Amino acid sequence: MSNLITPMFMHIFLCALLYVFLTLARAPSVWGVGKNKDGSNPFADIQPKVSANLSNQFEWPLFFHAVCALLIALGEPISNSQVSLAWVFVIGRVLHSLVQIFTDNIRLRGLVFTINFVAVLAMWLLLFIEQVLV
Template identity: 70%
Template sequence: MTTLLTPVFFHIVWCALLYALLTVARAPAVWGVGQSKNGSNPFHTIQLKISANLSNQFEWPIFFHIACVLLIATDEAIDGMQIYLAWVFVIGRVLHSIVQIFTDNIRLRGMVFTVNFIAVLAMWTLIFIGEIGL
């Protein structure tokens, strides 16, 4: 169980870091800290990207977390492939954030998202196969 809990924890930590980054990026607009000389927020563009990425952390990743909770709740030995796929997902989420926040490369962002998407689909497929006894 603990080996599967580790990637879940890392995704939660990643989300917390994104919240902290968003807070810093919004500071000029909210608290006036770090404003440009003309009073504008120098982080306006990146703040929008961080906010969008943070929203993305609560869309497809919910299926990852549900799969992990199901696997942990069964109290059975967790297949090494599930742990591998969980790490692929979490590393992919970090890469997705980096691409979305710091570039405008939508094609690369789509490719990174596809890796995350497939990792979670594979986790669910293995759960389903295990449930029906194939």
């Protein structure tokens, strides 16, 4: 089994958790479950943040899953560097989700995103160097 399957699965698991969280945050508006006494949604402030974060999981992470799938498909040993970068990406995505959903700190969110961005870019650069330049 490839060492990249687990980080790929963990990102998918994060997405599944975000879907559950979004469903729960929308429950008062959609099903009337958990409304405030005045009929409002107690999660009205957080629901758009969860929704935006979930959408973010299908943008840059696409390149993460593509490079992982390509590395696995090549059938060659996957370097520890690639596996480490995959884990940096996944941990960074979890941190990015927490920052985006539970804070309004745009600067911190940008920093965490940069970590994710660089990790995937480095995975692609290593793949390019290993497959094309060597």
